[in-house]
């Protein structure tokens with residue numbers, strides 16, 4: 001059986017990752033593709049427990065930047081070994097709400113950690129498995145802030161300064177510029193328009209797969 005495909009959705013808060021991940025999963029399933037959806041941090045019992053430490057300081061103190069990085073990578077290692085790799089090997093398509101590019105954008109561009117070091121650590125945590133396609137949902141920082149405003153208790157990242165969010169958003173754009181794997185899609189327009197652009201890219205991947213199997 002052919003290995004499944006691995007697609008990640010990335011972008012700043014409120015860009016529409018969860019919304020578009022659900023729409024894409026529905027569309028792929030309608031096309032007869034077995035799909036597994038997951039998210040980071042999370043997607044495993046360990047990952048969901050660590051998510052509370054990372055977003056809401058559930059241990060009673062905030063992690064230092066280094067501890068924060070290692071906690072994200074621990075979640076990723078568990079998710080990769082327990083969920084993503086087995087699903088891909090079963091021939092399923094895996095859609096993840098955030099993955100390695102969030103580490104590069106938030107810890108790299110946002111916190112100022114060394115990108116080459118982050119890439120090496122990420123390779124270690126994932127056994128060098130990479131997404132086949134990454135969709136970067138891009139929205140201006142003000143729009144991102146407006147979409148998440150009034151959603152209830154802000155998490156540790158949402159409470160960061162505007163300058164941090166600006167660095168993260170610019171970081172995502174820089175990552176997309178330097179990578180054929182990352183497709184940047186404007187997510188400010190109508191939801192249907194964004195969904196159409198995402199589907200066009202995924203359909204190309206699906207067609208290639210079907211041509212290969214034919």
Ligand code: Z5A
Pocket residue numbers: 011012013014015016017018019020040041072097098099100102103104106107147148155157158187188189190191194
């Ligand atoms: N993080 C990190 O630092 N390092 C890492 O390695 C990883 C993560 C993996 C996880 O949060 C936090 O961890 C995150 C980065 C950090 N920081 N923050 N904050 P998360 O992923 O759980 O949280 P999030 O990004 O804040 O999720 P979100 O706000 O739910 O964003 P979303 O999934 O992109 O958006 P959504 O749920 O689809 O909601 C979008 C809203 O906009 C929704 O109300 C829509 O109705 C509305 N809206 C309006 N127009 C549109 C269009 N056109 N399309 C889509 N949605 C639209």
